Amino acid sequence: MNEYRYEDIRIGHKESFTVTLTEEMMASFKDITKDVNPLHNDEEYARSKGHRGRVAFGMLTASFLSTLAGVYLPGKRSLIHEVKIKFAKPVYIGDTLTVEGIVEEKNDTYSLLMVKVTIRNGDGDKVCRAKMQIGVDS
Amino acid sequence: MTHEQIMEKVQQIFREVFDDDSLVITDSTNSSDIEDWDSLEHIALVVSMEKEFDLKFDLKEVNELANVGEMVDLIASKL
Numbered sequence: 711m712n713e714y715r716y717e718d719i720r721i722g723h724k725e726s727f728t729v730t731l732t733e734e735m736m737a738s739f740k741d742i743t744k745d746v747n748p749l750h751n752d753e754e755y756a757r758s759k760g761h762r763g764r765v766a767f768g769m770l771t772a773s774f775l776s777t778l779a780g781v782y783l784p785g786k787r788s789l790i791h792e793v794k795i796k797f798a799k800p801v802y803i804g805d806t807l808t809v810e811g812i813v814e815e816k817n818d819t820y821s822l823l824m825v826k827v828t829i830r831n832g833d834g835d836k837v838c839r840a841k842m843q844i845g846v847d848s
Numbered sequence: 849m850t851h852e853q854i855m856e857k858v859q860q861i862f863r864e865v866f867d868d869d870s871l872v873i874t875d876s877t878n879s880s881d882i883e884d885w886d887s888l889e890h891i892a893l894v895v896s897m898e899k900e901f902d903l904k905f906d907l908k909e910v911n912e913l914a915n916v917g918e919m920v921d922l923i924a925s926k927l
Binding site: 792 | 904
């Protein structure tokens, strides 16, 4: 886990990691949220809607923003204030996602980072775009 | 910039932050007058004002503000 302090981070600072979305993650997410929508849970239904398989829960993909802030940027001292996210393309089970954050702005008064986040699948397609406002605890 | 000119810009910032085009603020408006004015929105207001007026606040001075009028006075003192 990174332990950056506010002063350590410059505009343009980048952090990234990769994660493969698994059946187990889908099952855990369903258990927690009780989201039983067939697009995520019924293979046949998802295919009938033009997908190659069950579509991953968007909020499961979004949950990796928590990892980005809490483990990588800034890591230990992270406090997420705000997230704005767009789901550009579907994510499927087995996809390997690359989550990358880049610091676009800082606010010295409140020790805030404004981070632009891109999540890409294994083909390099952007599946999610997000903006995060993250506080850095002293 | 006059108090009124600053207030006009501050009102626009409030409308954007609280996503309410009909919001009208006065010198005496404070956080108890606007339901969504919590600590996170206060940060959003301060960050927006720093950008709009191209200035920096001190954390202590923004935490001591009692109402919008004091906020406008603080901005005026830094321009």
